[in-house]
Structure formats: C-alpha cells, structure tokens
Amino acid sequence: MKERIEEILDYVATAVEKINDSNQAQALRVEILGKNGKLTSLFRFMKEVPSEKKGEVGKMLNDAKISVENMISAKETFLAQAELDNEINSVEKIDITLPSKTCTGSLHPRTIIQHEIEEVFKSMGFVVEDGNEVETEYNNFTAVNVPENHPARDMQDTFWLDNGQVLKTHTSAAQNRILKKYPLPIRAIFPGRCFRNEDLDAGHENTFFQLEGVIVDKDVSVGNLIYFMKEMLSKIFKKEVEVRLRPGFFPFTEPSFEMDVRCPFCDGHGCSTCKQSGWIELCPCGMIHPEVLRKGGIDPELYSGCAFGLGLDRMTMLSFNINDIRELNSGNLKLFKQFKLRS
Numbered sequence: 001m002k003e004r005i006e007e008i009l010d011y012v013a014t015a016v017e018k019i020n021d022s023n024q025a026q027a028l029r030v031e032i033l034g035k036n037g038k039l040t041s042l043f044r045f046m047k048e049v050p051s052e053k054k055g056e057v058g059k060m061l062n063d064a065k066i067s068v069e070n071m072i073s074a075k076e077t078f079l080a081q082a083e084l085d086n087e088i089n090s091v092e093k094i095d096i097t098l099p100s101k102t103c104t105g106s107l108h109p110r111t112i113i114q115h116e117i118e119e120v121f122k123s124m125g126f127v128v129e130d131g132n133e134v135e136t137e138y139n140n141f142t143a144v145n146v147p148e149n150h151p152a153r154d155m156q157d158t159f160w161l162d163n164g165q166v167l168k169t170h171t172s173a174a175q176n177r178i179l180k181k182y183p184l185p186i187r188a189i190f191p192g193r194c195f196r197n198e199d200l201d202a203g204h205e206n207t208f209f210q211l212e213g214v215i216v217d218k219d220v221s222v223g224n225l226i227y228f229m230k231e232m233l234s235k236i237f238k239k240e241v242e243v244r245l246r247p248g249f250f251p252f253t254e255p256s257f258e259m260d261v262r263c264p265f266c267d268g269h270g271c272s273t274c275k276q277s278g279w280i281e282l283c284p285c286g287m288i289h290p291e292v293l294r295k296g297g298i299d300p301e302l303y304s305g306c307a308f309g310l311g312l313d314r315m316t317m318l319s320f321n322i323n324d325i326r327e328l329n330s331g332n333l334k335l336f337k338q339f340k341l342r343s
C-alpha cells in the first residue's frame with residue numbers, strides 16, 4: 001500500500017510539472033481524486049487492512065490525498081498569477097499622470113460668463129452662494145414679499161410639486177436664507193437655474209439662469225448698486241460702460257428699477273443688437289423692500305440694502321453673439337465647440 005501511495009505521489013509530482021492550464025489541472029485532480037481516481041480507489045482496500053493497521057494506513061491515505069490536492073492547487077495558483085501577469089503585460093501601458101494631448105471638451109458659454117462675473121464680484125468682496133432648485137413656497141414668494149393670493153404671484157407662472165414646493169422661479173428665492181445666514185454687512189451673489197411655465201421663443205425658456213446679488217449695510221444707496229453693476233459690466237464687456245435706471249416694479253424692492261447698459265457693440269449709435277435704440281435692457285434691480293429685510297431678521301431702520309437679478313442667459317447671448325436663448329439648453333455641440341475660454 002505504502003509503495004502504491006508513493007508511486008501515485010511521484011506520478012502527480014511529475015504530471016503537475018507538465019500542466020499548462022486550469023483544464024489540465026482539473027483533469028489531473030479527477031484522475032487521482034475523482035470518484036474512480038487512482039488514490040480514491042485505494043481507499044476501497046481499507047476494509048481488507050487488519051484493524052490494528054487501519055489507523056496508520058488511513059492516515060497515510062488521507063495525508064496523500066492532502067498532498068495531491070496541495071500540489072495541484074499550488075500549480076493552479078501559479079498558472080492564474082502567470083495568466084494575470086501576461087494580461088497586464090499585454091495591455092498598452094498608459095501613464096495617467098501625463099497631461100492629455102488634446103482637450104476636446106469646453107465649458108458651456110453660460111458657465112464661462114458665470115465664472116467671469118463671479119470673479120469680478122469676488123474681487124469686490126462678495127461671497128458666491130448656491131441656491132436650491134426646489135424651493136419652499138415661503139422662500140420663493142412669501143419671504144420676498146409676494147404673499148399668498150396676491151396678484152404679484154401671477155407675474156411668474158410656476159411649476160408646483162405635489163408636496164407644495166416649487167421649482168424656483170427666480171434666484172431671489174435664496175435671499176431670505178442668505179440674509180439670515182450671514183452676519184452684517186452682507187455682500188453676496190448667487191447664480192442658479194430657474195424654472196417658469198413659459199411659452200418658448202427666441203427670448204424665453206422654461207429653464208433659464210439668473211445671477212442674483214444682495215448688498216446690505218448701513219446707508220446702502222442706489223449709488224452703490226450703480227457702482228457695482230458698472231464695475232462688473234465694464235469688466236465683462238471689456239470697456240467702460242454707461243448704465244441708466246428706469247422705474248420698474250418688483251414686490252421685493254422699493255424703489256424698483258430696470259437697469260439698461262449703453263449698447264457696448266455700437267456705443268449707443270444704434271445696431272441690430274440694441275434694436276437701434278442705443279440701450280440694452282439688462283438687469284432688474286432695486287432697494288430691498290423693508291419687509292424683505294425684516295423677514296430676513298434685519299432691522300430696516302438700521303440697515304438698507306440693494307439687490308439685482310441679472311439674466312445670465314442674456315449676458316451670455318450678448319457676450320457670445322447668440323441670438324436664440326433655446327440654443328443654450330440645446331446641447332448643440334457644433335455651437336458650443338466654437339467657444340473657448342475668453343482671455
């Protein structure tokens with residue numbers, strides 16, 4: 001029995017050397033340890049072994065079984081590792097730390113303009129804030145002095161959610177949160193995506209972007225508003241611009257204005273961009289209504305503020321000479337590939 005076991009072990013040791021893949025390893029396993037395998041068959045002779053020898057022979061057989069299994073699985077592990085090494089070596093090596101040779105992507109023109117405007121305001125001490133896209137009815141309307149059942153709510157045709165929240169109709173929806181969040185004085189801008197149930201045309205989209213700003217301090221005046229807007233517009237249009245204010249109406253500002261910029265493309269002489277008027281309507285704004293300050297936890301007797309709601313899409317269209325607002329949400333790569341970072 002002992003010789004027979006040793007023979008089998010020698011046989012396996014030689015056979016294992018010749019194995020080249022996992023199928024061959026499995027075939028050898030079956031040949032030796034399978035139901036009718038060479039070693040398995042020896043177990044059948046156990047009943048003929050005298051009982052005083054059974055323990056010793058049984059142990060020999062079991063040890064042999066373990067040795068065979070160990071030899072075959074060691075070879076399998078070796079083969080699997082070799083296969084993996086082979087695979088790794090055959091793949092083209094890429095150094096992911098190298099800079100890319102070509103950069104085919106580009107920022108959306110609106111993002112480019114948004115970043116430029118953010119940089120200008122940051123340089124003047126403003127913080128840049130984010131707003132929610134889904135807002136409470138309170139923040140979107142009530143907190144900015146548009147109470148329930150007030151006709152002013154009709155100015156913005158709103159998408160309501162089943163839970164009573166709204167898709168924010170304007171970036172002013174973040175005013176209340178920001179007035180409460182920051183200690184005074186406050187200088188903040190907050191760009192964001194807004195939604196309204198609009199009929200679409202070249203100038204109207206149901207999804208559009210605004211960039212809101214608020215300045216709250218002691219003795220803030222319309223002069224501050226004009227100064228900051230002029231600074232920003234001059235940097236974006238890369239020339240000294242002139243602005244004018246016309247009276248407007250918004251429930252959250254008193255007084256309210258429409259700010260126009262003298263057409264930077266024709267210097268006010270009249271062109272197709274300004275529709276020959278010499279002026280471009282750009283930015284609704286005004287002095288923050290005392291009620292809005294109060295709702296934001298600020299005493300309007302001590303502090304005053306101004307706010308503006310710049311149309312980011314409009315700024316983008318003017319800066320990149322895009323005529324149809326719908327292009328901005330079109331995902332039209334042919335259009336977007338034309339735009340690179342402006343220096």
Ligand code: DAH
Pocket residue numbers: 169170171172212213250252253284285286287306307308309310
């Ligand atoms: N939220 C207004 C709108 O979307 C725009 C606006 C007007 C914002 C006046 C302001 C403001 O901050 O002072 O129509």
